[in-house]
Amino acid sequence: MTERMKQIFKYGVSQPAILVLLVVLFLSPGFVSAATANRFEEANQYYHDGKYAEAVRLYEEIAKADPSLSIYYNLGNAYFKFGKLGLAILNYKRALTLNPRDRDVRQNLAYANQLIEYKIEDKRSWYFRKLDQLLSFLTLIECWVVVLGGYFIFVIGFLISLLRNRRPLFGKSGAIGFILVLFCSFPLFLKYGALDGGRPAIVTEQQAEVRYGPSTNDRLAFRLVEGLEVSLQDEKRDWYRIQLADDRSGWLPKSQVTAV
Amino acid sequence: MRKFILLIIFLTPLASLSTLGLAAEPELSASVDKQSARINEEIHLNVRISGAGSSLQAPRLPSLEGFEIFYSGRASRFSFINGQSQSMIEFNYVMIPRLSGRFILTPIEIKVGDKIYRTNQLELNVADQQVVASQPAQRPAAPIPAYPRPATQARSPAYGGAAPASTASAVPVSSDVSDQNIFLQVKPSQTTLYTNQQLILTYSLYTRYDTRYEGFIEEPETSGFWIEEFPMDQNLGRDTEMVKGRKYVRADVKKLALFPTAPGQYQIKPGVVKASVQIEETEPTMFDDFFNTSFFGGGSLFARRVEKQLAPPSIQITVKPLPDAGKPGSFNGAVGEFRMSTTVDKKVVNQNEAVTFQMAIEGEGNIETLIHPLLPEIHSVKIYEADTQTQLFRAQSMIAGKKVFEIVMIPGEAGEMTIPPIEFSFFNPRVERYIILKSDSYKIKVNPSKTPPPAVPKEISEGGLGDAKKSIRSEVQDIQYIKEQNTAGPVFLPRLVFWLALIDGVLTLLCLGLVAIRKRDEYLNQNVSLKRNLFAKKYAKNGLKRLDHLGKSSKSDSKSDAIFFDESAKILNQYLADKLNLSPQGLTHDMIERSLEARHADPLITQKIHACYDLCDQARFAKISFGEVDRVLMIKQIEEIIYALEKR
Numbered sequence: 001m002t003e004r005m006k007q008i009f010k011y012g013v014s015q016p017a018i019l020v021l022l023v024v025l026f027l028s029p030g031f032v033s034a035a036t037a038n039r040f041e042e043a044n045q046y047y048h049d050g051k052y053a054e055a056v057r058l059y060e061e062i063a064k065a066d067p068s069l070s071i072y073y074n075l076g077n078a079y080f081k082f083g084k085l086g087l088a089i090l091n092y093k094r095a096l097t098l099n100p101r102d103r104d105v106r107q108n109l110a111y112a113n114q115l116i117e118y119k120i121e122d123k124r125s126w127y128f129r130k131l132d133q134l135l136s137f138l139t140l141i142e143c144w145v146v147v148l149g150g151y152f153i154f155v156i157g158f159l160i161s162l163l164r165n166r167r168p169l170f171g172k173s174g175a176i177g178f179i180l181v182l183f184c185s186f187p188l189f190l191k192y193g194a195l196d197g198g199r200p201a202i203v204t205e206q207q208a209e210v211r212y213g214p215s216t217n218d219r220l221a222f223r224l225v226e227g228l229e230v231s232l233q234d235e236k237r238d239w240y241r242i243q244l245a246d247d248r249s250g251w252l253p254k255s256q257v258t259a260v
Numbered sequence: 261m262r263k264f265i266l267l268i269i270f271l272t273p274l275a276s277l278s279t280l281g282l283a284a285e286p287e288l289s290a291s292v293d294k295q296s297a298r299i300n301e302e303i304h305l306n307v308r309i310s311g312a313g314s315s316l317q318a319p320r321l322p323s324l325e326g327f328e329i330f331y332s333g334r335a336s337r338f339s340f341i342n343g344q345s346q347s348m349i350e351f352n353y354v355m356i357p358r359l360s361g362r363f364i365l366t367p368i369e370i371k372v373g374d375k376i377y378r379t380n381q382l383e384l385n386v387a388d389q390q391v392v393a394s395q396p397a398q399r400p401a402a403p404i405p406a407y408p409r410p411a412t413q414a415r416s417p418a419y420g421g422a423a424p425a426s427t428a429s430a431v432p433v434s435s436d437v438s439d440q441n442i443f444l445q446v447k448p449s450q451t452t453l454y455t456n457q458q459l460i461l462t463y464s465l466y467t468r469y470d471t472r473y474e475g476f477i478e479e480p481e482t483s484g485f486w487i488e489e490f491p492m493d494q495n496l497g498r499d500t501e502m503v504k505g506r507k508y509v510r511a512d513v514k515k516l517a518l519f520p521t522a523p524g525q526y527q528i529k530p531g532v533v534k535a536s537v538q539i540e541e542t543e544p545t546m547f548d549d550f551f552n553t554s555f556f557g558g559g560s561l562f563a564r565r566v567e568k569q570l571a572p573p574s575i576q577i578t579v580k581p582l583p584d585a586g587k588p589g590s591f592n593g594a595v596g597e598f599r600m601s602t603t604v605d606k607k608v609v610n611q612n613e614a615v616t617f618q619m620a621i622e623g624e625g626n627i628e629t630l631i632h633p634l635l636p637e638i639h640s641v642k643i644y645e646a647d648t649q650t651q652l653f654r655a656q657s658m659i660a661g662k663k664v665f666e667i668v669m670i671p672g673e674a675g676e677m678t679i680p681p682i683e684f685s686f687f688n689p690r691v692e693r694y695i696i697l698k699s700d701s702y703k704i705k706v707n708p709s710k711t712p713p714p715a716v717p718k719e720i721s722e723g724g725l726g727d728a729k730k731s732i733r734s735e736v737q738d739i740q741y742i743k744e745q746n747t748a749g750p751v752f753l754p755r756l757v758f759w760l761a762l763i764d765g766v767l768t769l770l771c772l773g774l775v776a777i778r779k780r781d782e783y784l785n786q787n788v789s790l791k792r793n794l795f796a797k798k799y800a801k802n803g804l805k806r807l808d809h810l811g812k813s814s815k816s817d818s819k820s821d822a823i824f825f826d827e828s829a830k831i832l833n834q835y836l837a838d839k840l841n842l843s844p845q846g847l848t849h850d851m852i853e854r855s856l857e858a859r860h861a862d863p864l865i866t867q868k869i870h871a872c873y874d875l876c877d878q879a880r881f882a883k884i885s886f887g888e889v890d891r892v893l894m895i896k897q898i899e900e901i902i903y904a905l906e907k908r
Contacts, residue, residue, distance in 0.1 A: 040746045047742055070743040077742050108739040141753045148760035155767040162774050 036066045047074065052082040063091075069098040073105050080112060086204040086226030088112050093202060093229075093260040100137050116227040122245040135187055143188040150184035153177075198231035198243060201259045208257065210250035214239035221250040232259060286312035286372045290365075290379035292355075298387045299360055302440065305329075305353040307379060310346070312372045318351050319370045326359030326386070330566065331538055332441075332469055354441060354469075357386040440506075441468040442537060444570035446530040449657070452578045455523050456595035456626045457689045458658060459577065460490070463514040463530070465570070466503060469537035473513050477569065478532035482518055484579075485526070486629055488652060488659050490515030517659040519595075519626045523581035530572045536565040582687050586694050590634060594686035596625015602682065602699040610709035611674045616646065617667045619699065621684060627652060627661030633684040640672040674708035789841040796838035800902050803831035804895055811891040818885045825879035825886075828894050832872055832901070839905055849873065865904050872897050 043058035059075035076091035092109040095102065122129055138146075154177040161174065203224045211218040214236045224230070233249065234241035240257055243249040286309055293304040307319055321329055335350045357363075362385055367378035442465075449460040461480075465473060492515060501510045513533065520526065582595070598621050605616045621630060628650060635643055646668045652661040671677045679702040687694050784791040807827055814820035837844035840855040849870060856866050875894065878884050 037746060044742060044744055068746055070746045074742040077739055080739050104740045104743065111737060111739055114737075139753075141757060144757045145753060145760065148757060148764055151764050152760055152767070155764060155771060159767060159771055159774070162771060162778075 033066070036062055040071070043074065043078075047078055047081070050081075052078050056082055067094075067098075069095045069102060069105070072098070073102070073108075076105075076108065076112075080108070084204075084226075085112060085115060086202055086206075087258075089227045089229075090202040090204060090258050090260060093200065096136075097139060097260065100139055112227065117225055118228065120228060120244045120246050123247055124245065131190065135190060138187065140188075147181070147185040147188050150181045154181045198233045199259050201230050201232050201240070201242070201257045202226075203228045203230060203252075203256060204258045205256035208252055210242065210252050212250060214241070214251045218251065222248065224252075230257060232257070286310065286370075286377055288368075288370060288377045288379045290368055290382055292382055292384065295383060296385035296387065297357060299357055301357070303355045303357065303384065304332075305355055305365075305382075307351045307353070307368055307370075308348065309350075309370060309372070309377075310348040312347065312349065312370075316349055316370065316372065319368045321353065321368060322366045324355075324363060324365060326357060326361070326363065328356045328358060330354045330356075330441075330469055355384075356439065357384070360386045360388045362386075439568070442466065442471060442535065442568055442570070444530075444533050444572050446572045446575060448528075448575055448577065451576065452580065453520065454580050454595055454687065454689050455521070455582050456519055456593055456629070456687075458596060458625060459485075459518040459520070460657060460659075461516040461518060461528070461530070461575075462512055463533065465511050465513050465533070465535060466501070466508040467535070467537070468506070468508055471509075471538075472536045472565070473511065474534040474536055474567075476514075476531050477534045478571075480516065480531040481529035482516075483526075484520060484522065484524070485528075486519040486521055486626065488517040488519075488628065490517055490654065490659060519629065520577070520579040521629075523579045526577040526579060528575045528577060530575065532569055532571040535568050535570060537568055538565050583692070588683075588685040588694055588696050590683040590696065591685045591687070591694060592631045592633065594621075594625060594630055594684070595689060596623055596627075596686060597688055597690070598623035598625060598684070598686050598697070600684050600697040600699060602702075604679070604702050604704065606704070607702075608705045608707065609671065609677075610707050612670060612672065612709060615669045615671070615677075615704055617669055617679060617702075618664060619667070619682065619684075620662060620664045622660075622662040624655055624658045624660040625686065627659075627663050630663050632665040632667075633682050635667060636680045636682065638669070638677065638679065641677055642670040642672065644668045644670075671704070671706040674706050677704045677706050678702070679704070792838040792841060796835050797902060797906055799838065800831055800835040800898070803827075803834065804898060804902075807831060807895055807898075811888070811895065818879075818883045821879045821886050821891075822883065824891055825876040825894065828898065829873065829876040829880070832869070832876075832898055835898075835902060836869070862904065865901060868897060868901055868904075872901070 039058055039062055043055050043062065046052070046055035046058065055078040056075065059071055059078055063071045063075055072091045072095035076088045076095065079085075079091060080088035089109065089112050092105050092112065095105045096109065099105070124132075157177055158174060203226050206226050208224040208226070210221045210224060212221050228244075230242040230244055230252070232240050233243050235254070236251075238254050239251045240254055241249065242252050242257065288307070288309050290305065290307045292306070297303050305321075309316060318331065318334065330353065332352045332354050334352070337346075337348045337350075362383070365382040365384060367381050370377050370379075445464045445466060447462045447464065449458075449462075453459055465471070492512070499510045501508050518528075601620045601622075603618045605618070609615050619632070621627075632645065632648070635645075637643075644667070645665070647664075647666040649664045649666075650661060651663075652659060654660070669677070669679070681698045681701050683696060683698050685694055685696040784794070807824070810824055810827060814824065833844050833847055836842070836852055837847055840852070840859075842851060842855060852869060853866055856869075872894065875886075875890070879886060
């Protein structure tokens, strides 16, 4: 199972407690432990009082144990106020993976992006950019629901037709249904990274030097500033091979970039 | 375009002649307009090549420390006399010395075809500025004259950047960079005017270089004035103009209409304009040959350019208050020349219904800041201001416009409603007098009606007030506040995905199973012998169960024995027929024996089968009574036969 897959099923499959819940309380709402709730409120109070360093520390702790949209969003805000633009953007992006339609997160991310000194020109074709924009309103898990739901309908229909009339195994309607399922699964495949080919990541160091190879002996290709989005293509020892939206690529130390 | 085509037609044979070697050996010469100059005084360098064709690249000048060098264009001349072609190209440069001393300009190289030609060497003497400081052209800037100034001098221009030395009466020059080949002139239409009177500020760029205008880097500062940007043409107009005996290209880059809001002394800072000039020409394209000689926006795309910042000095403006003498009561600050027209949308109206009275004021002046004239009070009529529309346009060198006021009147009583003449007055600065305009009076018939008076008339609620509302302005941008509720991570959707995946998997397996079964059935239906062979045992086993049941349930007498053994014979018959692919009807011992032999069956089995049949025949036909032991034995025998045949 790939790293991404693990991430997707983090709440669904890999946690045995939730597996039990799945059987017993399929539709029960999620809950937050009392300890987490207390620490969350404490962190909020720190933020409110302007003690951003303490707020960041506490939010980070909660995010490790009990990640949620609110945690990532508040952590992003605390980093923003603390002057760490890159980490703020990283956490807003993480919040968006949980709910890409949250207005506050989108607004703050847009504002934070405005403050980055440089921009990377997106050199992909317009339809890729449009598609990316549309897909950014769906989470991966929602894509899964669409695909699995579509397949469910198809397979039920297939089964009924199989049980009712015994002759045509795969008629015209079956073919249409199958194409529909394929069509539904298209966004999922795209979401899996067919668009940019790698894991999205954010530059978290104020100044990052991208080199032509995975060592400081290699020549400097270009410089990036914190907050810029890159995609991770490969890794070697302590280096990531990164690619920008304008197709330029190079190697960056792992300490200077964090995967979303 | 036609000129261009003609030039091509004319030049093509010339170019081919020169390549044929008919043209003479190229001649090169370089010359300067003066050999000695002082610091910052421009020297014109001219490089002339004759007899070398037209497609020549501008020579790259050897670098010369202490000089700023600009490329100022090329000129070509062709003549065709007595069958002999003569071509001559001149490249012009402007050199501005920055250091004093004696300089030598090494020969300039030009590549013609494969050969490199060199010009003569030039010598230049640059003297210190002090030596010639007393010369009139370098006189320091004159102080800004005190205002008010006589009206006859009001139109004198202000020069910016490096301007040619002007006369003592002109507005002074800022001479930080004395590049006389480019300067910006800001010309106010007048320097003394009345409050609210229109003042036009014209920005003209004068240049002798190949110049590109790149906009304002510092916007004009005009506090105390209401500003309207003058709509400029898409392409900057160009003119050639002589200034102090030199020919310049002039382009008006910006025009502003200013309206002073209160009397007093004002200083307008015209801002800073950026322009870039081409220094040297690189690879000339075909178009460059014809079009790149010192014009705005021309020149090769890849030419090296130098940026020039042009900052004209500030302008003093005196704003006089409007005279009190003869000021009418209806005066509301309008200055200029206006016309007024009024209309009403209906002459007959029902009681409590709206009539729209429209008043349009049109002309040159402070249209934007016009306030609508005072509305008269009419008995039992409600009056609302509904809508105001402003339209500005250019009228020759002034800003003109039209402002339309819409007034909604609702008569509360039936009868006749009279709209009295509405008075609008303005000050005309040209004749320095107040002028009063009066609209027509309207009589409107009001029919009685039972409709109640509206709270807010429809005309206002729909458009009027809506337009008058301001939109909310953002003060400072910042991030949104944190979320105070921590909802747990998504639980429902991952579970849904899990269950959907599980159910989908089970359903898929079910489908596959069903399809497999159906395929097997279809295959067996097509191969009957195989089907019989496969199912022979199953049927026989079922039959044996039936037989066992029959044996246990009935008493051991001859009748029930006959039934039992009859059934036994049938089961055995059916099994053997299925297994050996024979018809169960008319199955003889012989057929069974042959079939088994063909399949190399054990002869013992054949004997066993015969024994079984014999026993059955005895019971069925000889009516011999058998005991229960024989029945069990019979079943066992058949089982053994099935087992032995299945084993094979």
